[in-house]
Amino acid sequence: MKEKTEKKGGFWSRLRDRLTPDEMFLETEIQANKLGALILLCSGIILALILVLTAFGAFLLPMSSVFSPLIQAVVEVLILLVVCRAVKYRAWWLKHLLMLGLVIVYARLDVVVTHKAAILMVLPVLFSSRYFSRRLTVFTSIFTTVVFAISAIWGSTHGMININIVTMEAGTTMTATGGFLGDAVNNAGAADRAAFDAMLIKNTLLFDYLPKWLMFSIASIISCNIARRGREMVVNQHEKDVETARISTELNLATRIQADMVPNIYPAFPDRREFDVYATMDPAKEVGGDFYDFFLVDDDHLCLVMADVSGKGVPAALFMMASKIILANNAMIGKSPGQILSDTNAAICSHNREEMFVTVWLGILEISTGKLIAANAGHEYPVVKRGDGDFEILRDKHGFVVGGMAGMQYKEYEITLEPGSRLFLYTDGVPEATDAENNMFGVDRMLAALNEAKDKTTVEILRSVRGAVDGFVRNAEQFDDLTMLCLEYKGTAGPQKTEGEDADASDTPQERKGLPE
């Protein structure tokens, strides 16, 4: 006994598992169930209308033959609608119930109007394709075939008689008693009712149902195809959605990894009073090819890097990671800037089939003297403010980009920063920031923004430039990565208080990527 109930439960749960759609089809199925309820509602209204109009004699049908099947159909429609609402269109068996219900409701109408309503047979199977389940469409086709065969047989003897398919023996006479021609034909068959009915059933199946069924089978094939194609489309879309979500998750993580690859905790050197450095990196996409870097090579030497990889997005970001590490490794063993760039170029060129390259400005500051030795591999001109002067473009010597061609050598140059000097490094995303009319921000506007804040802290200087860029670009999409670095050299003579410095340092002790709004 116990085993039996288990088996029964097993059957139902297995059936349910089989008929429950995959998660990705749940939404489709609920929507289709709602459409089914709408079709039922429309059908119910039409059936009720036919009933009422027949009662008022608008149709040539006798109320006696119409009332019973139509009222049953209306009741069925109402029951189905109540069920739909009760299960909130969600039950796994609802689609099958809807198909069975629709077929039976239309078959009842078919019994009444017989050969007049060929299209009724096609409606359920057409609707079933909306579920994107070929199995359901095949199920509906078979069920329709059976039920409409029954309704054709029943209708041929109980519904509207189709006088075109009635065969009569030669010499049969009919007597009209008023009313329809069909009644006269029917009366003529009364002599041998059984033979007449058999003839009606046979001829209806042959001349009425068969052609109808052939048309129906074509509609079934079309519906099966729509269901299969719809299913493929939903599956494809689902796969794409999953893939997009995966990529999005990975890119989010990549963004964080990249942001953490560069120094981003400020103040960067809280125990050094001789200089202050602040930088921001703001990729146009999730990840970018720009980067900055700064680190102490030893107690007296600060290395500063600003670089821009050709291209954007993930390829640029991968190349950026490698470039940054190779540059830093070369710098940390105490090489000079020109040597660092030459060796980095050699290392990158040996594994660079995609012919990516990176523009690099790299300088090493001797903290005790303010002496800055730098080399420029195809990067933007640095901007320097010397002592009490203004920020000015430093037209330094340019070498070729790093990674472009093997065997490149890079010339170094030297400048001396007096206390109070500032150095501003950037990538082309700053001067080439573009507004909605395709005008570029330009170097002049950049210099103006720098000089507006020239005596302020590094944080405020970058904020000033970023503010000017944002004000210029307005709502145009950021197209290029935006990366900036500012060094303030205070000298070794002792701490020089800068306007607002202390307030700022405490405001932004742990500032991350991006300028504060």
Next chain:
Amino acid sequence: MIIGTNKSGNALTVSLEGRLDTVTAPELDAALKAALPGVADLIFDFAKLEYVSSAGLRVLLSAQKTMNAQGKMRIRNVNETITEIFDVTGFSDILTIE
């Protein structure tokens, strides 16, 4: 960007119009990959080119390397903005600009 090509014998003239940037560089890359085999004299006409981004530079570098192996490459009618870009990036040193 509009890419115009004119081939006579083993000389190919490529005239560019518009901006050579991240979006348009792959088009030029594809066009050159198809057209360069057998070319010994490649001439770029930049008369109507407004701007070259780093992605564009990469395509030019790639073309220069190809042409180093099979002939020569020259660039004509370079405007001021692009000359500046070539100077800043050091590309002036490796390209032949007429």
